[in-house]
Every structure is written in structure tokens, then in C-alpha cells.
Amino acid sequence: MSDVILEMRNITKTFPGVKALDNVTFSVKQGEIHALVGENGAGKSTLMKVLSGVYPHGTYSGDIYFEGRECRFQDIHHSEEVGLVIIHQELALVPYLSIAENMFLGNERAQNGVIDWNDTISKTKELLDRVGLHESPDALITNMGVGKQQLVEIAKALAKKVKLLILDEPTASLNDSDSEKLLGLLLQFKENGISSILISHKLSEVNKVADSITILRDGATIETLDCRKDKITEDRIIRGMVGRDLTHRFPPRDSKIGDVIFEVRNWNVYHPIHEDRKVSNNVNINVRKGEVVGISGLMGAGRTELAMSIFGRSYGTRISGTAYKHGQETDISTIDKAISSGIAYATEDRKVYGLVLIQEIKENITLANLEEVSDGGIVINEPKEMTVTSEYRDKLNIKSSSIRQLALNLSGGNQQKVVLSKWLFANPDILILDEPTRGIDVGAKYEIYTIINRLASEGKGIIFISSELPEILGICDRIYVMRDGKIVGEMPASEASQEIVMKRIMTEQEVMG
Amino acid sequence: MKTLTALFKNNIREYGMLIALIAVMLFFQGTTNGILFKPVNITNLVLQNSYIITMALGMLLIIVSGWIDLSVGSVVAVVGALAGVLMVRYDFNWVLTVAICLLVGAAIGAFQGYWVAYLKIPAFIVTLAGMLIFRGLTFILLQGESVGPFPRGFQNISSGFIPDFFNYPGFHLTTIVIGVLLSAVLIVLDMRARKNQQKYGFEVTSFYIFVAKNILITAAVMSLCYLMASYKGLPNVLILLFVMITFYAFVTSSSVIGRRIYAMGGNEKAAKLSGVNTARLLFYTFVNMGVLAATAGLIVAARLNSSTPNAGDGMELDVIAACFIGGASASGGIGKVIGAVVGAFLVGVLNNGMSIMGVGIDWQKVVKGLVLLAAVFFDVYNKNKSS
Numbered sequence: 005m006s007d008v009i010l011e012m013r014n015i016t017k018t019f020p021g022v023k024a025l026d027n028v029t030f031s032v033k034q035g036e037i038h039a040l041v042g043e044n045g046a047g048k049s050t051l052m053k054v055l056s057g058v059y060p061h062g063t064y065s066g067d068i069y070f071e072g073r074e075c076r077f078q079d080i081h082h083s084e085e086v087g088l089v090i091i092h093q094e095l096a097l098v099p100y101l102s103i104a105e106n107m108f109l110g111n112e113r114a115q116n117g118v119i120d121w122n123d124t125i126s127k128t129k130e131l132l133d134r135v136g137l138h139e140s141p142d143a144l145i146t147n148m149g150v151g152k153q154q155l156v157e158i159a160k161a162l163a164k165k166v167k168l169l170i171l172d173e174p175t176a177s178l179n180d181s182d183s184e185k186l187l188g189l190l191l192q193f194k195e196n197g198i199s200s201i202l203i204s205h206k207l208s209e210v211n212k213v214a215d216s217i218t219i220l221r222d223g224a225t226i227e228t229l230d231c232r233k234d235k236i237t238e239d240r241i242i243r244g245m246v247g248r249d250l251t252h253r254f255p256p257r258d259s260k261i262g263d264v265i266f267e268v269r270n271w272n273v274y275h276p277i278h279e280d281r282k283v284s285n286n287v288n289i290n291v292r293k294g295e296v297v298g299i300s301g302l303m304g305a306g307r308t309e310l311a312m313s314i315f316g317r318s319y320g321t322r323i324s325g326t327a328y329k330h331g332q333e334t335d336i337s338t339i340d341k342a343i344s345s346g347i348a349y350a351t352e353d354r355k356v357y358g359l360v361l362i363q364e365i366k367e368n369i370t371l372a373n374l375e376e377v378s379d380g381g382i383v384i385n386e387p388k389e390m391t392v393t394s395e396y397r398d399k400l401n402i403k404s405s406s407i408r409q410l411a412l413n414l415s416g417g418n419q420q421k422v423v424l425s426k427w428l429f430a431n432p433d434i435l436i437l438d439e440p441t442r443g444i445d446v447g448a449k450y451e452i453y454t455i456i457n458r459l460a461s462e463g464k465g466i467i468f469i470s471s472e473l474p475e476i477l478g479i480c481d482r483i484y485v486m487r488d489g490k491i492v493g494e495m496p497a498s499e500a501s502q503e504i505v506m507k508r509i510m511t512e513q514e515v516m517g
Numbered sequence: 518m519k520t521l522t523a524l525f526k527n528n529i530r531e532y533g534m535l536i537a538l539i540a541v542m543l544f545f546q547g548t549t550n551g552i553l554f555k556p557v558n559i560t561n562l563v564l565q566n567s568y569i570i571t572m573a574l575g576m577l578l579i580i581v582s583g584w585i586d587l588s589v590g591s592v593v594a595v596v597g598a599l600a601g602v603l604m605v606r607y608d609f610n611w612v613l614t615v616a617i618c619l620l621v622g623a624a625i626g627a628f629q630g631y632w633v634a635y636l637k638i639p640a641f642i643v644t645l646a647g648m649l650i651f652r653g654l655t656f657i658l659l660q661g662e663s664v665g666p667f668p669r670g671f672q673n674i675s676s677g678f679i680p681d682f683f684n685y686p687g688f689h690l691t692t693i694v695i696g697v698l699l700s701a702v703l704i705v706l707d708m709r710a711r712k713n714q715q716k717y718g719f720e721v722t723s724f725y726i727f728v729a730k731n732i733l734i735t736a737a738v739m740s741l742c743y744l745m746a747s748y749k750g751l752p753n754v755l756i757l758l759f760v761m762i763t764f765y766a767f768v769t770s771s772s773v774i775g776r777r778i779y780a781m782g783g784n785e786k787a788a789k790l791s792g793v794n795t796a797r798l799l800f801y802t803f804v805n806m807g808v809l810a811a812t813a814g815l816i817v818a819a820r821l822n823s824s825t826p827n828a829g830d831g832m833e834l835d836v837i838a839a840c841f842i843g844g845a846s847a848s849g850g851i852g853k854v855i856g857a858v859v860g861a862f863l864v865g866v867l868n869n870g871m872s873i874m875g876v877g878i879d880w881q882k883v884v885k886g887l888v889l890l891a892a893v894f895f896d897v898y899n900k901n902k903s904s
Contacts, residue, residue: 315790316792318789318790338794339789339790339791339792340792340794342792343792349790351790356784356786356787357786357787357790358787358790359784359787360779360780360783360784360787360788360850361783361784362783362784362850362851363779363780363783363850367776367779367780370776371776371777371780371787371788371791371793372791372792374773374776374777375773378772378773381773382772382773382774383771383772383773384771384772384773384776386771387713387714387716387717387719390717390719391717426791430792
């Protein structure tokens with residue numbers, strides 16, 4: 005048993021009315037990277053919360069053995085003491101404190117309550133070196149990108165003498181090169197004997213680094229695959245996750261493309277704080293009726309900034325350029341006007357920008373078009389609201405106990421469907437979708453693609469922003485490539501491949517680098 | 518069909534508050550040897566709390582928006598002072614004075630709202646400044662002394678009663694008639710709402726609960742009217758309150774503007790990206806607060822029959838407490854008008870009951886503080902349990 009660092013036996017955890025985990029067994033070997041995959045709601049997070057003591061011993065049944073000893077964690081500090089550190093998707097750093105201060109938060113290098121700053125700084129430097137982050141320990145977290153923050157989190161875990169590192173969707177908000185770096189780090193840790201559990205929806209990276217893969221479905225362990233023995237294909241993993249063969253990851257569709265429905269010309273946007281920085285540089289893009297147009301690019305290429313600046317100038321300053329709808333110049337200078345011009349923007353960050361989490365599904369769906377469910381635009385007709393929002397719930401298959409369930413309590417995929425419903429209900433002609441499938445599971449992704457296809461076939465123009473190339477290639481008719489605020493390429497999807505697009509995305513950097 | 522337990526569970530906050538209010542009232546009824554429910558005391562209770570409730574209506578919207586207004590006590594004073602100066606020193610007609618004062622209230626709200634909504638200064642700071650500014654202006658206007666008395670018409674806003682058309686000796690029959698009409702209207706409205714829900718195929722409460730609920734409400738309305746009728750009838754201010762509460766309850770629960778305010782308080786960014794003009798909405802929320810604070814200022818001045826420099830001192834705390842006791846969330850997006858009204862009444866009954874019992878002002882504050890803490894704890898506890 006010495007080569008097994010963690011063993012979870014027959015874990016069952018029930019919430020009122022639901023069995024979240026049903027007799028789950030899960031074990032991690034010493035020094036391996038063990039991927040945990042499954043659709044949203046399969047029980048991955050719950051399992052990790054049981055493991056880390058968020059759900060204390062006694063609230064679940066089953067046993068946990070860590071390094072051969074039985075563990076009964078009462079809280080998260082308890083589990084960290086034995087060397088088990090979890091890094092959540094939402095980073096737990098204090099933005100206005102420095103790296104060094106964050107690094108030892110709750111674990112301060114202090115004597116009699118007085119912080120030893122020299123020790124703190126030098127230890128921080130050492131840890132930053134180990135994760136390959138070249139930043140001053142005094143740098144504030146708020147001034148760093150998500151990728152670097154992620155590295156700080158990992159360094160923080162190292163400071164706690166981590167033996168088993170648990171990463172929940174660590175690359176969800178990272179660009180490809182940062183993801184690459186992070187995965188490299190995991191491999192390096194493995195050399196040093198630190199084991200990891202990697203929860204991820206990105207099967208390609210799971211395949212790249214994992215030694216074993218455990219698949220959860222509906223709160224139960226389906227299987228554990230050993231990647232060292234034989235090559236596991238992504239399709240093989242997906243089959244385990246969804247319990248069926250997903251022969252097509254993208255639904256087929258017939259494109260019936262019409263005239264140009266929307267166009268922006270000479271679009272320039274400056275950064276709201278660094279006012280001499282151009283985030284959109286002379287951008288010209290258009291979308292046709294019934295067409296799905298992809299915008300590809302790295303994170304920071306200016307895709308979201310472009311989309312938001314088009315959507316009622318909700319981002320940036322000194323915006324110039326003109327927008328045309330059906331060839332006529334159209335006023336989209338405020339969000340209100342953009343919506344009445346038939347434009348909708350579904351954000352990449354649904355929790356912060358998309359949903360009012362403490363409100364009901366129905367209230368979220370009607371928010372952008374309350375006039376439609378009100379009498380005279382003043383008094384809300386509640387029965388009508390219930391009826392129309394129920395239709396969207398059925399049409400988009402939003403899984404919920406009722407239309408009055410709070411958005412807070414929905415899974416990521418269903419939250420995304422609520423955001424989509426909101427914008428569909430606003431009945432736009434042009435729909436800008438910013439990373440609509442981020443952080444949601446394979447099954448829900450397929451449903452979202454199907455919805456996009458249906459919208460296109462209804463004659464809407466769709467602008468689809470995504471960091472996942474297969475997805476762009478899978479559902480778009482035409483692809484723009486963006487880099488540093490500029491459109492650097494445009495091609496029909498039929499002529500594109502991952503290599504071609506990637507090359508366009510990277511070219512200048514290669515030349516410069 | 519929804520069962521009684523489900524009904525209670527879904528509305529535990531509202532019903533809990535109401536039960537607490539009734540329990541407190543019954544408690545004081547006992548300890549004060551029945552003084553609490555005497556018609557004259559009930560009338561007093563309404564008059565004493567009318568301005569708190571008036572301002573709680575506006576404060577609730579501010580708190581739901583995610584902000585706070587600390588200046589309302591000073592606005593009460595400055596508007597009262599202005600009314601006094603206009604009527605006593607300059608002999609203005611009282612109706613004109615009321616109109617001017619309400620406009621000034623709107624202007625004060627606009628002034629503070631502009632700083633908060635457009636210049637993005639936190640409301641806590643803006644209204645803290647306002648609290649000082651308007652208190653100072655009150656002293657300047659009044660030159661440090663009280664101004665009064667006022668014309669009868671103006672006093673009647675607070676201390677008047679609706680006229681009786683029947684002249685039945687010793688009993689205000691018009692009040693009873695109003696009570697009957699009101700009960701009838703409430704029953705008809707509830708029946709229509711229920712029918713409408715059934716038409717759309719939604720779950721409704723069982724018929725027995727529906728009947729029991731309406732009997733209870735009718736009984737409450739009629740016994741209140743009976744109590745009032747055996748004194749001097751319905752006070753003018755109660756009618757005013759009823760109209761305002763109904764209006765704001767409707768606005769918050771059923772209007773587009775109300776829905777947008779809740780969305781803004783729940784997630785300002787998401788509301789903005791859904792086309793809600795959040796800055797303008799917040800601005801008008803403050804304008805509304807200014808008008809309501811001015812209304813309260815007039816009620817206070819009319820009740821005291823003089824404008825005093827210290828009017829409304831500390832009132833903002835009672836108003837804010839009423840909203841939080843009534844279930845509003847300090848982080849915005851959550852809160853109900855009826856909750857704030859019940860919260861205000863609870864504070865009022867505590868004040869009134871303890872005063873009658875002879876409990877000193879010192880202990881009254883301690884008790885109010887503990888009630889506030891307990892009510893908010895109850896909220897947080899419930900929320901944690903349900904998630």
C-alpha cells in the first residue's frame with residue numbers, strides 16, 4: 005500500500021433530496037498526476053470538498069486514508085496540516101495585498117505575533133523561483149494577470165509543504181501558453197514527488213499530463229483509466245463521461261447564409277485606464293444573416309474588449325468607428341441603443357456580468373426585455389412572465405426544480421443557458437457570444453452548439469468568441485483571427501485547420517520573439 | 518395545491534416578522550394592563566411612527582440598490598425648518614409651502630444622488646456629508662431657535678382626522694364604512710389574483726387557506742377601524758401612509774422600475790449589461806428618498822407644531838434599523854416594503870410599549886439594538902441553513 009498516497013473508500017454524501025456522491029471510491033498513487041473528469045454536477049467538486057474537510061467528517065459516510073492513516077478532517081486547516089492543499093477555480097488571493105503577504109496569509113512567518121519580513125520576503129522569492137514566476141514579492145496581486153495569480157496560488161500551496169495538490173479547473177481562464185506553463189509545473193512537481201489531482205474539462209490537457217484518469221458520472225465512479233499502459237483517446241474519455249458515444253462533438257448543420265446583416269468599420273478603442281493603449285485597432289468585421297462567425301485569438305488579444313465596445317460602449321474610451329445594420333448606419337452608443345438595434349452580448353463571465361445570482365431564473369431571463377412582459381411597459385404581468393420564461397426553460401432544457409429557482413443554485417451549463425435565454429428573449433438579430441461554453445461539460449456544450457445552429461438557421465447573425473480552436477472550427481462558417489487588438493486573418497472555416505489558425509495567432513510573436 | 522407548511526416555509530421571513538410583531542404587541546398589552554390597544558394609544562402609535570415608515574419606504578429602495586442614506590434625519594430637520602420659516606416668517610400659504618418643501622426634498626435627493634450615481638462617490642460618505650450639511654443649514658435657517666406655531670391646515674397633516682359624514686354621536690361611522698370598503702376591495706383583488714394564477718395553470722394555495730387568510734385580514738382591518746372609530750376616526754396621516762405603502766409595495770413587486778432596482782442591487786454590472794441605465798436609476802432612487810424624507814419632515818413639523826433645530830436627530834438609525842429588521846440585505850438586492858413597514862412598527866411598538874411601562878430611554882436603546890441583531894441573525898441563519 006505504500007505507493008498509494010490517498011484512498012477514499014465508499015464515500016457517500018447526501019444533500020436534502022439528492023445523493024451527490026454514491027459509494028465513490030477513489031485512490032491516488034504516490035507521485036502521479038491523477039485527473040478527475042466528469043460532467044458538471046457529476047460530483048467532482050463535492051468529492052474534493054469531502055476530501056479537503058469543507059464537508060467535515062461525520063457529514064458523509066465512508067473513509068479517507070492519507071499516507072496509510074485514516075483521516076477525519078474537521079475543516080480545511082486540518083487537511084492542509086497533513087499536506088493536502090486545494091486550489092479552487094475562484095482564486096483565494098487578496099487583491100490589494102502583495103505576493104509575499106498573500107503567500108503566508110494565515111501561515112505568517114512570525115514570532116510572538118510580529119511578522120519577520122526578511123524571512124517572509126526571502127521565502128517568497130524562493131517559492132516564486134520554484135514555480136518560475138519572476139515577479140517582485142512586493143507586487144500587488146491586483147496588478148497581475150490570472151495566469152500569474154494562479155502561479156502565486158501554487159507557490160502558496162508549496163509554502164504549506166504540500167504533498168497532494170488538488171487543482172480545480174486551473175486552466176479555465178488561462179490562455180494556451182500559460183496553461184502550458186502550468187501543466188509543465190505539475191510535471192516538474194511530479195519529479196519532486198508531489199502528487200496532484202487535476203480537475204479539468206479540457207480533455208486535451210488531461211491527456212497530455214495525466215497518469216491516470218478517474219471518471220465520475222452522476223455521483224458514482226465509472227472507471228479509472230491508466231494512461232501509462234495504453235494511449236487513451238479523448239473520445240474514450242467522453243464516452244465514459246456521458247455514458248454514450250458522442251460520435252459528433254458538434255451537431256451538423258446546413259448553413260444558409262444571406263446578406264451582410266451587421267458590420268463595423270474602422271473600429272478603434274482605447275484602454276479605459278491606460279488611455280494611450282489601443283485595445284481595438286482599426287477593426288473591420290461583418291456578419292451575414294444565418295452565419296456563425298468565429299473570432300479566435302489568445303487571451304488578451306482584445307476579443308472581449310472589441311465585443312463589449314461594440315455592445316453599447318460598455319468597455320473602453322475614445323471609441324471611434326461606425327456600425328452598420330443592413331447597410332444603414334446604426335447608433336449603438338449606449339447599451340440601451342445597442343439592444344434596440346438588435347444586438348445582444350452574452351458575456352464570458354456569467355457570474356459577474358451575466359446573471360443576478362440572487363434572483364430567480366425567470367427574473368434573469370426577462371431582465372433585458374421587461375417591456376415584453378409588462379403592460380404598457382410599466383407593470384409587470386407576472387403570469388405572462390411565468391409562461392414565457394417557462395417556454396425558454398423547456399426550449400433550452402434548463403435543468404431546475406422550478407422557473408423560480410435562484411440562478412445561484414444552478415450548475416454552470418444551466419447558468420449559461422439562462423444567460424442565453426435572456427438574450428434570446430430580447431430577440432436580437434445579431435448575437436455576440438463570448439466564450440459561451442467555458443467551464444461547462446461536454447453534454448451541455450453540445451446543447452449550446454445546437455442552440456447556436458438553430459439561431460443561425462432562424463436567420464440571426466452570430467459572432468462566436470472562443471479560445472478553444474476545435475470549437476471554432478467545429479461550428480463557425482468563417483473565422484477572424486485577432487491579435488493585439490487587430491484582425492490579422494480571415495478565412496472560411498472550410499479552409500481552416502487548427503494549425504493554420506494557430507499560426508496566424510502566433511506569427512508576429514514568433515517573428516518578434 | 519400548496520400546503521400550509523410549504524406556504525410558511527417559503528415565507529418564513531414575512532410570517533416570522535408578523536408573528537414577532539403580534540407577540541410583542543400581546544406582551545405589551547399584558548404588561549401595560551391593556552393600555553397598548555386602547556384607541557387613543559393605537560392612534561398615537563400610528564402618529565409616532567408615521568415618519569419612520571414614510572422614510573423606510575425610500576430607505577428600503579436605497580438599501581435594495583446596495584447603498585445607504587445617513588442624511589435623512591437632517592433632511593427631516595432642514596425641510597421642517599424651511600416649512601416653518603416660510604409659513605411663520607414669510608406668511609406663505611401652507612399648501613404652497615408643502616409643495617415647495619417637497620421640491621426642495623427632491624433637489625436634496627438629486628444633489629446627493631448625483632454624487633453617488635454619476636460621480637461614483639460611496640453613498641455612505643456622500644450622505645454622511647449630507648447629514649452634517651443639512652443639520653448645519655437647519656441651524657442657520659432657524660437661527661438656533663424653534664419656529665411656530667403653524668396654521669391649522671398644516672397641523673392637520675399630522676394631527677387631523679378624516680371628517681365624519683354621518684355624525685353618529687361618539688362613534689366615527691365613516692371609518693367603519695371605509696374599513697368595510699377596504700376589506701371588500703382586498704378580498705376581490707385576492708380572488709382575482711388567484712383566478713388569474715389558476716388561468717395560467719400555476720399552483721395556488723388551497724381554498725381553505727385562501728378563505729382563512731382573507732378572514733384574518735378582514736378581521737385585522739375591521740378591528741383596527743373599530744378601535745379608531747371609537748376614538749376620533751382614522752387619522753389623516755394613516756390614510757397617507759396607507760396610500761404610500763400600497764404604492765411602494767406595488768412598485769417594488771410588480772413594476773418594471775422596481776424589478777430593475779432589485780436587479781441593480783443584486784448585480785449592478787449584469788443589470789447594466791442588460792440595458793438598465795443603472796446610474797440614472799440610482800439617481801432617481803435618491804431623488805425619491807429626498808421627497809419621502811421631506812414628506813416625513815413636514816409630518817414631524819406638523820405634529821410638533823413647530824420647527825426645531827434638533828428635529829429628526831438620530832432618526833436615520835431607526836429608519837435603517839426598520840429596513841434591516843424587515844429583512845433587507847446589507848449587500849443589496851433583497852428586501853420587501855412590507856418587511857420594512859412591519860420592521861418599523863416593531864421598533865415603534867417597542868418604543869411605545871416600553872415608554873408606557875416606564876422603561877427608561879437607556880434600556881429602550883439596548884433592547885432595540887438587541888432586536889436588530891437578533892432579526893439579522895435570524896436572516897443569516899436561515900440563509901445558511903437553506904444553502
